[in-house]
Amino acid sequence: MSVIDKIKKRMLYSSIFGIFVIIALLIYADVGKLTEAFIQFKWTYIPVIVLLTLLNYIFRFYKWDYYLGKLDIDISKKDSFVVFFSGLVMSITPGKLGEVFKSYLLKQLDDIQISKSAPIIFAERLTDVMGLLILASVGIIVYDYSLNLLIAILTIFALIVLVIQSRILSMKIIDFCERLPLVSNYVHHLRLSYESAYTLLRHKPLLFTIAISIVSWFFECIAMWYVLKGFGLGRPLLDATFVFAFSSLAGAVSMLPGGLGIAEGSIVGLLHTLDVPNSIATGTALIIRFGTLWFGVLSGIVVLSLNINKFQKD
Incomplete structure (x- = not known):
């Protein structure tokens, strides 16, 4: 089975799971009340x-x-x-880690080693989580909600960065892996991946990309605010920033495909704590x-479909 066929299979399973999540939400919210809420929604906000x-x-x-440049991976803008947006196809994979598909596309496109570029996906997810955590932190503190989770994620993040930035410790871990029967044959790939991760998580690029993540995810927090406005909620x-950022974090930590079920449930639950009616919380x-999620997947499908010949070698 080809990589593309495997992707189609995974997308099918994730889409079916997504449909079940939607059905569960429809049942939970009462279809009649939800339909009434949708009728009253200002659909003119959708383009925004x-x-x-x-x-x-x-x-x-x-x-x-920016990460490609840091690793001296020289491809055209x-x-x-095309590679980045094609990778959005894999947004409905656990923790979005399926976006390592982008590394496969780079390999097909310009014979770039997957072990060299794969740490970019790890760095993307790590800085995305930090950006979302910072956005959610104000609400977590103001509403005194899951402060322990905030501390736990910050601690894990700090440990990951400290381990990667410690060459001595990291080399000891890699040397240990070299003695493991099932891993030893892949240690040379692990060393290359480590060098990429070390470069990407240096202090300057780390702080810079976390700042980019804060700005990028804040746009979707604003989108959440417009959804609430569309339902007539001022x-x-x-509130919108806290609910969206925290729910996205919960979905990412759950490791379910696209955070399906967890993200939606968190949005509904958090909006309930803010006294938002059930039908509107579910509609939101x-x-x-x-x-956000499904629009990204659709965008990825379109871009990949239009450029599939780029990645098919004879």
Whole structure:
């Protein structure tokens, strides 16, 4: 089975799972009340929501392209753009780690070793989580909500960075892996991946890309705010930022495909704590997830379909 066929299979399974999540939300919210809420929604906000999502992708593309430059991976901006947006197809994989598909595309495109570029996906996810955590932190502190989770994620993040930035410790871990029967044959790939990770997580690029992540994900927080406005709720931007960022974090930490079920459930639950009616909370979860997650997947399908010949070698 080819890589593309495997992707189609995974997308099918994830899409089916997504449909079950939507059905569960429809049952939970009462279809009649939810339909009434959708009728009252100001659909003229949808282009604004989509535009804000696109701005998120543009800033994340800039981060991706910046990482390529740090690793001296020299491809054109057009090809970089195509690879990045094609990778959005894999947004509905656990923790978005399926976006390592971008490394496969780079290999097909310009024979770039996967072990060299794969740490970019790890760095992207790590800085995305930190960006979302910083965005959510104000709400976590203000609402006194899951402060322990904030501390736990910060601690794990610090440990990961410290280990990678300690060559002595990292080399000891790699040397240990070299003695393991099932891993020893791949240690040379592990060493190359480590060098890439070390470069990407140096203090300057780390702080710079976290700043990009904060800006990029804030656009989707604003999109969430517009969804609430569309339902006639004059909630402060802080509420929308906290709910979206925290829910996205919960979805990422869950490691479920695209955070499906967890992200939507968190949005509904958090909005309930802010006294948002059940039907509107559920409607908000459905619209923001269609406008962000599923719009990204659809964009990836379109870009990959239009450029599939680039990645097919004879």
